[in-house]
Every structure is written in C-alpha cells, then in structure tokens.
Amino acid sequence: MIKIKSNIGIPKYKQIINSVEELIISGRLKKGDQIPSINHIKKQHNLSRDTVLTAFNELKNRGIIQSVVGKGYYISSENISVTQKIFLLFDELNSFKEDLYNSFLENLGSDIQVDIYFHHFNRSSFSKLILENIGDYNYYVIMPANLEQTNNDIKNLPNEKVYILDQIHDDLLEYPAIYQNFKNALLNNLNEAKHLIEKYKNLFFVNTSNKQPQGILTGFSEFCKTNNFEHAILNTLKDRIPDTGDLYIIPDDKNLLRIIKKARESQLCLGKDIGIISYNDTLLKEIVEGGITTISTDFNAMGKRLAEMILNKENAQIENPNSLIIRNSL
Amino acid sequence: MIKIKSNIGIPKYKQIINSVEELIISGRLKKGDQIPSINHIKKQHNLSRDTVLTAFNELKNRGIIQSVVGKGYYISSENISVTQKIFLLFDELNSFKEDLYNSFLENLGSDIQVDIYFHHFNRSSFSKLILENIGDYNYYVIMPANLEQTNNDIKNLPNEKVYILDQIHDDLLEYPAIYQNFKNALLNNLNEAKHLIEKYKNLFFVNTSNKQPQGILTGFSEFCKTNNFEHAILNTLKDRIPDTGDLYIIPDDKNLLRIIKKARESQLCLGKDIGIISYNDTLLKEIVEGGITTISTDFNAMGKRLAEMILNKENAQIENPNSLIIRNSL
DNA sequence: TCTAATTTGTGCGTATGTATG
C-alpha cells in the first residue's frame, strides 16, 4: 500500500505522507480505517522508527489521522487539503467578533482550518479549553480578555505557537500579540476631544458588567484627575436621571439606549445639554440622534494583521489603534 | 444489547462501558437490573475475559454496577456523569447568533459542551463539517440555511441525534426542528400592516446577497400580487434614488443605512414619503429616525426552546413566531 | 491474577547533507 523509494529527491517521511493522502483520494482509506502500525511499516520498508513517526505526527497535526495508545493509528478525516489548524479562543460571541473573524479567515487562505471556542469570561472554562486542545493545533490564538493569570495555562502550550489577541497582560509579554491599548487610547482620544468635553461638568463611566477591560477604567480616572473633572463610575443606571452638564462614556449598547431614552424624557439635547461617547462603532450609530460619538478599533485590520503575523511567523507585539469618531453626541 | 466493533479507534473495553452507559441513558437498563455475565459477553463477542473484566471494574469503581459473588453484576446507580457534547453548525457568525447561542447555553446547563462550526453558505464546507464529525457528538444542531439537498449529508448522522434550526426544507421533515416560517410570517405581517402599506405605490425587496431565505422572496411576491401592488426585487442599490411612494423591505443593515441616507439626501420623510421595513430587531432600531419598523423573531426564545427539546428528547417541529413591530418608518 | 505480545509516546544519542553567514 505505502510506497517508498530511496535516492529520489523526496524525503522518505514525506513519501509516507503522500502515500496515505493518495490512498484517501483513491478511496482505499476511509474515515475510521486503521492504517499499518509504525513497526509494520518500519519492517516492511527497512526504515527507522523515527522516520515513520515523523510522518504520522504530521498527519496527526493536520487532523488526518488519530492515534490510540496500545491500538494504532486511524483515519479521522478525509479532508487532506487542510495543511494547518488554528485554535481560536474568544471570550464571547458578539457582533464585534464578526468583522474580526471574517477578515482573519479571508486573509489566511482556504487550506487553513480555524476552530472557534468561547470561554465566556469563565476562568475554569478557559483552563479546560486550553488543556483539552494541547497538541492538536499548529497555532493558538487566545483572547485572555480580563481573566487573570492566564499564563498559568498558556505556558503549557508550545511558546512559538501562541498569539495573544485584543487584551494583553503583564504575564503575557513573551508572546506575539495584537492588542488594544485601552488606557492610552482612551487618554489620547479624550485629550483629542478635550475642547468638546470642557463644556460638561460631570463625567460618568457606565460600567454595569465586569467584562470591560480594566485599562478603560484607569484611563478614564486618570484623564479626569489630571484635568480636574468631576467624575464617577456608575454600576447601574436604574435610578439615574441625566442632568444638564453630564457626559457619559458607555461601553455597551443597552446602556446607550437607556441614556438616550432618559435624555429624551428629560428633554435634554444631545451634544449640548448632555454628551455621550460610545464604545465600538456600529452602522446605525452614524445616524442615531444625529450621530453618536464613538471610540472604536478596526476589527477588520486586527483580523488581517493577525493572519499576516501567523503566515509570516512574525514575533511582534502590535497595537491595534483606537480611533475617535466625533459626531453630534459630543 | 452491547455492541462491539473491531478495528475502530475505540478500545473494546471502552466500547463495553459506552454501551452500558447508553443503555442507561435510553432507559433500557434501570437500577437493580442484571447485566450479562462476563462469560456471556466474552463468548458473544469473541473477547478475552480480561477485556470484559477491565470494563466491569471501571464501571464498578464509578459506582454504576455492583458485583455479587456467584450471581452476577447489577446496576447500582443510573447517575452516569458523562459530559455530553453538542455539534452546533451555524451558517455565519453575525450578531443575531449572539442571543440564540447565549440563551441556548444558559438553558442547557453547565455540564454540556457545545462546539460551534460555520459553513458560510458553502455547500461543500457543509458536507465536510458534517462528515468529519460523525460519531463525535451526542447531538447535532444544524442550520441548513438556504443550502439545497442538505439531507444528503445529514442522513449519515444518527436520526435521533439531529435537530434542525431556523430554516427547514422539504427533505428535512423527518427531523425535530425549530424554525421560522419565513413565507407565512411575511404574509401575515404585511397583511397586518396593510392599512399602512396602502399609502405606498411601489414595493421593493432589497436582496443584494444570496443569503436570504427563499421564503421571504416568495412571500413578498405573493403579497404584492394578491393585493395588486407594483413591486420589484432589487439586486443592488447603487443607482437607486428613492422616490415618493416607495416602500423598501430590507433584510440587511448595510442597505438599511444606505436607504436612510439616500432618503435624507432627497429630503424624503420616512413613514410619509417613503417606507421602510427592516429584518431583525436590534437595540438601536427602536430610536433611529424615530423608529424603524421591523420584522423579527425571538432568538432568545428559539435558543431556550431548542435547549428544552434536546433535554426532554422532544420530537417535534416547532415554528418560532415572527412578529411585526410597527414604528415610525412605515 | 499473571504473563506475553503488540502498539503508541517520549527521550537521548548519533550521523549526514544543506543552507546561512
């Protein structure tokens, strides 16, 4: 079944891989079939055990075969076009992942398979997902979000296969990454709009979940302190009645909607009486209430850059810039 | 009762364990029942005595069976804590999946693992993903979207493990499903709003991608024909200049934004000069331009209902209702 | 319960040819 020739340009371990691929193409090997054991091929073709093992390991990495200790190797996928597999660990499924994921896929090429997982900001889910998938992928792209001490798990992966996405922490500085610098970005963006912010008396950060990056909060506080703005962090909007001179920085859209409605009730004019800065630009924010001022990053660029980094094996830590889009609401 | 296959990747002793577990899950083995003796299984499947013993010892250690010397083995607990795995095949990642996925997870319970895959409306991706994951999951939840002859692949899965989501086709009627009836829903919703639609002269369906369910298109045409509305299906908005008396039905938000901007340019008043009906209600549509009329389904309810169906092993085809939210734009 | 055969997984040492600077 498996053909090996000596003294031709093709390495023997690659000849084994090609043989298995051809047997799959011709239909003589199907999913679930057992392939000859390492020792069998070794004896039959007078090879070193290591040569056969190298071939089988590559086939295993590509997801084409699976091994069972004590039993043997089995065909697990007939899709031989997959050359590489990527483990992509997101925090949660939301609309901002759409651009990121789609541009990542587009720029990778079709022969690379990407599997998505979600940790839902749950530290033990995070551990479990990483530990369960050690050894199964060529690259591990991980969004640690605001979880702590994630390197305790990540360090179990091969160093050169890890890429960090979106948020970076002090214990992850050894890995290539593409991230947002939430603190500096917020500081820069607020400074850029300081002439517009100055007309407001009280600055509020609306933080009703624990999902927001810590950097945004520290950036907010720092900006307010250095510029002597009255400020507060709101954990709920329930009893909040917006007042003239309020400026709200709102990371999530449910609270954005609440504030807009409350402002309407109180007959406060957006961009004059009260201000709003929203996080993450979506299509409709351009036209809602004459335009909502947003701070957002280019998730398309992030996905594209990530694909490039992996394809070129770049080892760099790259900041994905945030930009401020000033509209009517400020 | 107990099934053993040779030459597959699963060790025989584990196949025995799996068989006993499945018999308990399906209710064919109850607490107190006697299971076949070691010698019986050994003879029946041509196994070594030790193979059967290894399986029984593990079951005994886990407290699932008890041995009585001279009599046999008996089920002592039906509490087999096996983490169940669900294969969830979506069409694409978009924001509407967020509610669906989150409510599905919430209502499943924490010990069930859900893996997400995307076919991106690509027929061959669809086939590959299903074929590669045969046998790996306890349940298969599949969104066939508008792909054709999907049962060619789905029929290779165990019938009782398949659930169809969102769109259902004629060849999938044998499976439990929770779906939207796009055609009837659109007909009902348009009829419900007929008194508001009558003020428009030309009805347009904006269909710039091939991702929309066919049912919406046929529903649109049928409504227009029975009510004698001038109508057309638009494949692009590039050269379109909206005119007084136009009503647009718009499934995707990029086109929604385009039409709103063009209407503003032409100084046409929404809900008076031109009308808009948008698909899928999102937070901001409530307040954009005084409110956008939407047709949408409750994805939260869909996810919850799906979880219930799976947990209770319901075999039903359930329509997830669409509702019309009339706002200023109509 | 014990022994034996087979298989994968891992680690270490060695050797050769090739590409790089």
Next chain:
DNA sequence: GCATACATACGCACAAATTAG
C-alpha cells in the same frame, strides 16, 4: 574555509495502554 543551525534519518530504551491466553 569554518561555525552554526536545521531537516532528515537511524538506533536504542523505557513507559503506558490494549488485548489475548
């Protein structure tokens, strides 16, 4: 010419799992 790194290939030893008898 020399040093170095890397891919390829071979050999040996031992651990752990599977299965048979």
